Amino acid sequence: MSSETLPAFIETSNVERKQILDENKEESQKPESSKACESISKRQMKKLIKQKQWEEQRELRKQKRKEKRKRKKLERQSQLESNSDGNDRKRIRRDVVHSTLRLVIDCSFDDLMVLKDIKKLHKQIQRCYAENRRALHPVQFYLTSHGGQLKKNMDENDKGWVNWKDIHIKPEHYSDLIKKDDLIYLTSDSPNVLKELDESKAYVIGGLVDHNHHKGLTYKQASDYGIEHAQLPLGNFVKMNSRKVLAVNHVFEIILEYLQKRDWQEAFFTILPQRKGAVPTEKACKDSSLDKKPVEDGTDSDSSEEENSRNELTSVHEEEKHEKENITESIVKSVPH
Numbered sequence: 001m002s003s004e005t006l007p008a009f010i011e012t013s014n015v016e017r018k019q020i021l022d023e024n025k026e027e028s029q030k031p032e033s034s035k036a037c038e039s040i041s042k043r044q045m046k047k048l049i050k051q052k053q054w055e056e057q058r059e060l061r062k063q064k065r066k067e068k069r070k071r072k073k074l075e076r077q078s079q080l081e082s083n084s085d086g087n088d089r090k091r092i093r094r095d096v097v098h099s100t101l102r103l104v105i106d107c108s109f110d111d112l113m114v115l116k117d118i119k120k121l122h123k124q125i126q127r128c129y130a131e132n133r134r135a136l137h138p139v140q141f142y143l144t145s146h147g148g149q150l151k152k153n154m155d156e157n158d159k160g161w162v163n164w165k166d167i168h169i170k171p172e173h174y175s176d177l178i179k180k181d182d183l184i185y186l187t188s189d190s191p192n193v194l195k196e197l198d199e200s201k202a203y204v205i206g207g208l209v210d211h212n213h214h215k216g217l218t219y220k221q222a223s224d225y226g227i228e229h230a231q232l233p234l235g236n237f238v239k240m241n242s243r244k245v246l247a248v249n250h251v252f253e254i255i256l257e258y259l260q261k262r263d264w265q266e267a268f269f270t271i272l273p274q275r276k277g278a279v280p281t282e283k284a285c286k287d288s289s290l291d292k293k294p295v296e297d298g299t300d301s302d303s304s305e306e307e308n309s310r311n312e313l314t315s316v317h318e319e320e321k322h323e324k325e326n327i328t329e330s331i332v333k334s335v336p337h
Helices: 005-039 042-056 058-082 088-094 115-134 148-157 159-163 217-225 248-261 264-271 281-291 301-334
Strands: 102-106 140-144 167-169 183-186 202-206 228-230
Touching: 042 058, 102 115, 102 248, 115 140, 115 148, 115 248, 148 159, 183 217, 202 217, 202 248, 217 228, 248 264
Parallel strands: 102 140, 102 202, 140 167, 183 202, 183 228
Antiparallel strands: none
């Protein structure tokens, strides 16, 4: 081969070699891509399909959101047009007549409660505040002797209490804030029964959740301070299965309800929870008179029947006891010693 044809041959062979390499590269890539397709699981394939559908429907979702906003705007406009006075809530609030009656929750029993009961008292106070805010005749609400565990719990779990409106939250004792002659302590242990509410007075509710561990404590405190005391006329209108001691928020809500309805019985039965088993006093008296029918020997029929049934049960138990003793004795005798 001549020296002139040698460079041309080398160039040609380089081109062919490059083509062969490219072809080999393509062939080597084909099975990899096919392997990649095969390696995608059904779950991944579904995800890819969903992703594609989600992207395709993006404009449709955007259009739906626009229509929804437009529809809500039209609804608000029609509501405002139909209500000439504006918002219903604002209209109702304009009908509110504030009472001059002061209602005080005495929180001076902080050291007598465990944290669990402090949390319960906090919830009851929250309920009182909420009910007073929405009442048609809200009272002048006082929270006195505020501090200790109660304040700490409120700071940790209800930081918004510092922004509460229409309430006087004071660290002082109620006796330092209100004249002694204006105070009436509400306690179920008082012998005095409240008939009417004097709106010039300040009624004190003991902020104590004690499960009857400190019975008579609020009555004792009122007596020690020389403060007038009374109990709600619960017994005159209501017969309950449980004790007459009510939760702080129940007493508070009953007073709010009475200020609106001016009817103790209606106030009691509107507020008292069903678990108390409350029934009207006249109904309870009627039912008890029907249950107790006198018999000739002067005893109640219920009590005599109960006595008879008790005697029958006693005799049956005695017979069963004798039978068991006899069986045990026979078994013992039959066992070889």
